[in-house]
Amino acid sequence: MAQNNYKNQPYDSVNPSYKQKRGKLKGADEYVEGIRSGNRAILSMAITVVESSRESHQKIAREIIRQCLPFSGNSVRIGITGVPGVGKSTFIEAIGKKLIEDEKKLAVLTVDPSSTLTKGSILGDKTRMPLLSTNENAFIRPSPTSGSLGGVARKTRETIILCEAAGYDAIFIETVGVGQSETTVKSMVDLFLLLMLAGAGDELQGIKRGIMEMADILAINKADGENIQQAKQAKLEYENGLSLLPPTPSGRRATVHICSALRDTGISEIRKEMNQYIEDTKKSGYFDANRENQAAYWLHQTVEDQLKQQFYNHPEIKKVLTVKEAEVKKGTVSPFAAAQELLRLAQTNPNH
């Protein structure tokens, strides 16, 4: 088993049966066929193609996605976030186990814009989710290891499409690290779950308010042993805090739960609440409306990211940008005049 998480390894080291096929699996059709048949090795290879920045790969990737698109959209997409040490992996293992027991297929994707620096998360993912990483109905895929947050987001969203076409019922999108990536994840999921700890009176610290406002479900983890009382207290405090906030755009108030992923307490209740959330939002029409808005958002986001990238990668701009920035900071040129100058420069030399 453990056929996942090998994106940086040569394909044939993963699954010997693909050794002879190596070099042959080139057409998008073959990828799509493999994905649709539930072959995790091919799914993983297809994701690698999607993540590649080589133009030849990108061309195949576009075709793979085009063909997968009609089979996508049928999963429940759940974002899971929380500060390091909150027990995200253990939580995902615990709730994932229940999904698999109910014969659901689960894909876990991570979004980590900092992974460019850390690397090595491949081994990490295997170690930290031993159960899921050896179960054939689970698929774990670490974050693309390069690119801007925008790039990582695009790749993750396209990976969702592939996983859905492969028949995964639930897709967990886990943020690693705190702060930047939550908004991005929020914009690609149906439900956003925030994991927390019951601290010593500092319930509101560490977590940016904005993130709490984004959450559809809050779960206070590690509510076991001596922590139970504190967790119950924290639950009340969070419920209080949330009652002061306006309801989330779904029209549904966020709920607070306590659990111990390690001891498997409270996990079933959270899963039940997740299902209830999906049921309620599907009934109200929010579920579909949200997905439509997300799609439109990503259309605009991609356009705008690309426009910026083209501009900042323009050789003429690269040459003068820091000089202009320095002038603007010194106050010798107004930011607006400098911007006009740069825009003219990029437009009169469009050959890049």
Next chain:
Amino acid sequence: MAQNNYKNQPYDSVNPSYKQKRGKLKGADEYVEGIRSGNRAILSMAITVVESSRESHQKIAREIIRQCLPFSGNSVRIGITGVPGVGKSTFIEAIGKKLIEDEKKLAVLTVDPSSTLTKGSILGDKTRMPLLSTNENAFIRPSPTSGSLGGVARKTRETIILCEAAGYDAIFIETVGVGQSETTVKSMVDLFLLLMLAGAGDELQGIKRGIMEMADILAINKADGENIQQAKQAKLEYENGLSLLPPTPSGRRATVHICSALRDTGISEIRKEMNQYIEDTKKSGYFDANRENQAAYWLHQTVEDQLKQQFYNHPEIKKVLTVKEAEVKKGTVSPFAAAQELLRLAQTNPNH
């Protein structure tokens, strides 16, 4: 008196002495000379030129700003926000009066992205700040009445430069309406002041948490008569809430004050705190660093706004955008594929 706030009126209706000059005041030099001499009518005309979207005006505007830039930067820029009904005008009148008594010159600019819809704020500004609007050391200028928030922001920032060149010591930038414009105002001021009311137990409602986190100084207004106790209580609660937040980027913790702009109580203390804030941040180096970062921010912001504008105003894009959006929402095309298509379309037809 009351020579300000006449941007939609013909120039000669404002100050008869400019009647004969009408049509002559065309060169940037003349504007700059008038601005530098402290002529409020010419300052106001120059701002109108800056706000104009006509290319001929824009050309003069750029030159005016270029010439004013060396004389800019010497004011203290203060952002003032708060929900409607909190008493922003009365507060600005009360604190403005003290500035003027100390022989300071004060400019009040408003940022109101919604003013496109409401118009009519011209009369409004005169009525709501009777003292300042008739004082020769005060200059009140309503928000540009058209354009996107980005456009309004650019115009406001350029207006700041003109006001500084005209010798104004303090520039208040007041947000009208809540929600969108605070971040924009925050990015152009040295100090951000949030006005609040002591409600009935709902201290935290109405104001987005994010806005509270942006504030350098919080003032609870209308602390008079029966409200005093409630205001004092609210002060404690806000101080409590703020103690849970990380310090602002200035390294200084936000302070909470109570005042009654109407009765002129607490206003001097707030002014003192403002001065202290400026002194502290100048000493720590944050004041200058913040302004430099703001300038660089506006350089990038302008570039990115313009890139978007050019794209979305492209005739080919205008033709197909809604169709593509609909396809993406329906899920027949991936947002990324649609984006690529649109970008190609804009690039292969650059004649716009």
